[in-house]
Amino acid sequence: MNFFCALNPADESGVSSTLYSLTGGLEECSSSSSSTSAAAATSSTMNGTIPTKLVDPVDDPLPGVGTYEDFNTIDWVREKSKDRDRHREITNKSRHSTMALLLSISDAFSGWLLMLLVGLKTGAIAGGIDIAAHWLTDMKEGVCLNGFWFNHEHCCWTSNETTFQERDRCPQWKSWAELVAGSSSGPFPYFINYMMYMFWALLFSFLAVSLVRAFAPYACGSGIPEIKTILSGFIIRGYLGKWTLIIKTITLVLAVSSGLSLGKEGPLVHVACCCANILCHLFPKYRKNEAKRRETLWRSFFAALVAAFTLRSINPFGNSRLVLFYVEFHAPWHLVELAPFILLGIFGGLWGALFIKANIAWCKRRKSTRLGHYPVIEVLVVTAITGLLAFPNSYTRMSGAELISELFNDCSLLDSSQLCGYKSPTNTSGSVGNSLGDRAAGQGLYTALWQLALALLFKMLITVITFGMKVPSGLFIPSMAVGAIAGRLLGVGMEQLAYYNHDWFNGWCSPGADCITPGLYAMVGAAACLGGVTRMTVSLVVIMFELTGGLEYIVPLMAATMTSKWVADAFGKEGIYEAHIRLNGYPFLEPKEEFDHSSLAVDVMRPRRSDPALAVLTQESMTVEEVETLVESTHYSGFPVVVSQESQRLVGFVLRRDLLISIDNARKRQEGVVGASHVLFTDHTPAAVAPEAPPPLRLRGILDLSPFTVTDHTPMDITVDIFRKLGLRQCLVTHNGRLLGIITKKDILKHMAQMSNRDPESILFN
């Protein structure tokens, strides 16, 4: 059970590999897909010399031909071409009958319908998670006498108390201490509340990790690194299946409620992609094509990132705001404030870089030491530490979203929060009206600052060991919380500096004016930290608009996130998701990473100089037995086909899986095909074959007649560009028209690892 979160299907416990077949997955339904387009294209040019009794794979594709093995990379060009063939066929048919025309129209609209269904399903699940998490979180504090299924807010809904503060303490809601000891103050009730909090936290986290372990190992983590890899064309069966969806939904609620330092936005993206993938099964257009499916997933991925935040805003309890953390600040920002904003950017960048390094080091440790063998104990210990340290401090006891919301808020006159514990304005300037002008910090605020400083330290440390545990866990909320705390601290500091030294801020911050808004600093800090961890910039600023509705703060947000990105990039180019992708060895070709070395294709291709010669098939001179021997003696996923061993002129490329399925099928069903039969990749029967020879096996149908080639002199930067832009799986290397070798995506990733002095063997999958 070393790192079952890292997609190792050969799991020692056997549990996950049993479930592996249970979890209905991404690729299970593609077995009936049609043959490759090259094959289809050839069929029109094939001459009529083929005896009709031979099974022609072109007209009647064998099941399995054209599909992929688990943990392999798809060929985008091929898949897209396949979809265009399908589309062409539908369009052609639609000219002949009304029924076919209707089918063609429904096919065209199926993408819209699918996205609608995905939106509805994801929205419903996200809403359910939200309500359930609220209820369980409140359960840690107490219970509603009207019915245990009410959360705190809901329980007090019908209460007669008028102000929000009083309503918060309505008689129907009882804390555990009130229920057990009958009192809510004093050390003993506090102890009871503390213990009940710990009890529920440990129970929730135990349930979460056990469910993940027992039913869906793929449900852990945020899922974003794996989804990025899947979207780039990798196959992970079951990762987006229905079991993952069910277990992830349940355990996400439990993990969030347990009080661990994690968010639910990242896992919701995984949930949305599961929904999209499952709903894809309803439409043949998406069921049968890996590339089209991924396009849909990609849209869901984006939609979910936005929906994860905005859906929660459709608050069923009457709050009509359209955004999650609604901000409305009294004062505009001043150009001088760019300095502290950039300072927050530097903090965010430093923390992002540090967090990634520390988290990856910790995850490596988990993979390589005995720590990884006891995921349940690990989760319980971390939950216990989190609970013990978080309970006494009100800023860590509340949920991450609540904390951020409070830190973003501007202080109004009515605000009773500790953060607004300013001294009453003394009106020294004689001005009337603007009692929201600058004020000296009071005792309440000083206490709040201390608690916030402790909360900052705590959040920074605990998030490092939390992210990567075997429970669903997102990073958005914890990262933003760290930044928001730092920002609020700096904001209050600036505010007090301005209050006591008005002469320093000559010209724009006169006494009595409300010129510095600590809530804005919290917002900027949150964006900076999120930027440092994920390395998003523009999209992040857009997300912050979505969150806060504050369109006027584009410059502060941009300044902080750009600074944060630059600072963090100085310590390492990778964001947290890329770092986890590399840690797990997925074959992911980062779209932005520049390939900056002067290698040529000949330096990267296999076979190397010391290797045995490339395993190739010839187009007409090999027998079935020879082909079988060659295939079995190697582990390659495909084989180039050449005119003859002497000329090495390239004809095409055939996939191992297609080859084995076709030979197996021919031996079973096709009369006369024996080991001595010739395998023909040509249209015609060669003259050299004796007339009394057994009937040949014709395999031109499964031959890809348009394999990608580059010359041996092609610079690797161009080759990498081609792989990236076209989504290739492999590419053949020629010299003066003769086949020299082959480059696969894995070869490229290994070469890139080598060039940046990393272990090339860290790339695990094909």
Place this chain on the structure above:
Amino acid sequence: MNFFCALNPADESGVSSTLYSLTGGLEECSSSSSSTSAAAATSSTMNGTIPTKLVDPVDDPLPGVGTYEDFNTIDWVREKSKDRDRHREITNKSRHSTMALLLSISDAFSGWLLMLLVGLKTGAIAGGIDIAAHWLTDMKEGVCLNGFWFNHEHCCWTSNETTFQERDRCPQWKSWAELVAGSSSGPFPYFINYMMYMFWALLFSFLAVSLVRAFAPYACGSGIPEIKTILSGFIIRGYLGKWTLIIKTITLVLAVSSGLSLGKEGPLVHVACCCANILCHLFPKYRKNEAKRRETLWRSFFAALVAAFTLRSINPFGNSRLVLFYVEFHAPWHLVELAPFILLGIFGGLWGALFIKANIAWCKRRKSTRLGHYPVIEVLVVTAITGLLAFPNSYTRMSGAELISELFNDCSLLDSSQLCGYKSPTNTSGSVGNSLGDRAAGQGLYTALWQLALALLFKMLITVITFGMKVPSGLFIPSMAVGAIAGRLLGVGMEQLAYYNHDWFNGWCSPGADCITPGLYAMVGAAACLGGVTRMTVSLVVIMFELTGGLEYIVPLMAATMTSKWVADAFGKEGIYEAHIRLNGYPFLEPKEEFDHSSLAVDVMRPRRSDPALAVLTQESMTVEEVETLVESTHYSGFPVVVSQESQRLVGFVLRRDLLISIDNARKRQEGVVGASHVLFTDHTPAAVAPEAPPPLRLRGILDLSPFTVTDHTPMDITVDIFRKLGLRQCLVTHNGRLLGIITKKDILKHMAQMSNRDPESILFN
């Protein structure tokens, strides 16, 4: 002088071809660029057998090698690879000295610096255009007594009148009638104003068209079709040069002021791209690389589209709104209203499709008949018609932006606009306070509706013949104006329908409530029409947010623009810019257009079956004379190099321009190279050459050793995809390792034209 706006440098008047050399252009500075990367890559593997006295094109690239001819397509892969080589070299050098390190850092930041400079320069020019256009527009109506250089608003700035309406008629500002006749009412003053309006309009448009004609023919039109083509990799010398910039800036002001139905947003994009291109000259990173330059232009293109609207909002006269057409509606929209919104979408789509068809038909007429020979007369006649018809109607007399702004506005109680000429509320419902509730239309509103209907008809017709004339002209504002008028008309209609039939709208629109906002309808209509013409959807909705700041109207805007796109697409897939690109025959490969035919590469490649064989060079058996004869007997831009005529195995590709420059240079400067010298594309000297033969000409340095190849069986959809994604110029076609033919971008465009039953000869350039 047939269509000098369509980039024909062989212009009969001779004026433009003289200026053609004057206009400092996009490509003039790239002559000193380094050799291709393939050549650089080869240099390391060349052995030492080459006599040192030979000029090696690798170490010392000849001027001109690696550059492009005018009206040709660049090779993106090559250009990007070149930039990576340059970057690698700088990085390597930076390890050795501090100076080089500083250079490397400044190189890395030059992109940011460049964008900053482009932003500043474009902003300054846009601001200048705005101020000048305001002034000249007001000049048509009257003059300021304080000084003729004040516009109307500026002139009345210091006036003592308090309300805006009165201030609008301050004593310092005199209409022409007041100046000449001493009175402002009555038929004679009206006639004087009318005539002065016509006089200025004709003067401005005459100046505009004459300046364009005399100094910068490329300054006409919106420029967006050409810029799209340039960004995709086409070379048009001078299109983004300083003369185009200067003349376009001046004539844009004149054209806008003349009252023609055109906007300035599109031409501002051209201006921004000119600024970016000219500023590129300051940085060698961008000066020497066509691909990097286009990346920068692309960013400016986007930035300008947004800046064109938002820059104007930095109003120097104290209006603090951040958006151009600020909207703040009183009432939210209701689900039932989606029906009229979708109706507006249908109108927008129909109008968009109709406009494109009519405008293209008119432009074709201009190109093919004598109409195109008299651009100045055409502009004067259209200006005269526009002026005569526009002056009497206040909605056509005001500028497009003013009209849109008025139509978007909601009626408040104080509004004195005719559009708000409702009857006073009678308070039948007895409710107090909401006097903005629904009201019956009064006389003022009925007059306004009539005028708007006439304005709609007028705008729809005049825009068709205006867009494409030989003056700078944009489409955004006229399109939006048409949609806004239609929307406002429908909005008022809905409002009155609700007022008189409250029972029809049971449940959501009770009597006295303000439930329908005509301004919102105008906004939705504007988006729908802009969508129908340009076929943008999501980006358009984003632009509408930018324009109006109305985040709550995402659903109405989305519904209308999607409907508009669907309806318009049913009549033809092309937007107005793509239609103009095709009209002018530019080699532009539409990134979204699906290639839906089952052709193979062999069907598209040259030579065709009936053609003479492909002109190829051999790697070592041809003499300088033979090469020269071959090159001169053809007009191809490049030649494949093969091992021998018999084997036809491909070695590389050499560009005609590089070949001619190198041979020419060798004959002049290299001792002993004569007509009988062998041209060698190999590293070694072949054994067959006699020792007493003249010294060979070695040209491996200019040989591209990694030409792109596809097999003859490659489906064309895949080939098109490769061209599009990699930005190829040409691709060689092989069969079983032997060279068969070549496919260029032009061949693909011709094939696509043929497939959709268009004239393949309409593709004019390479």
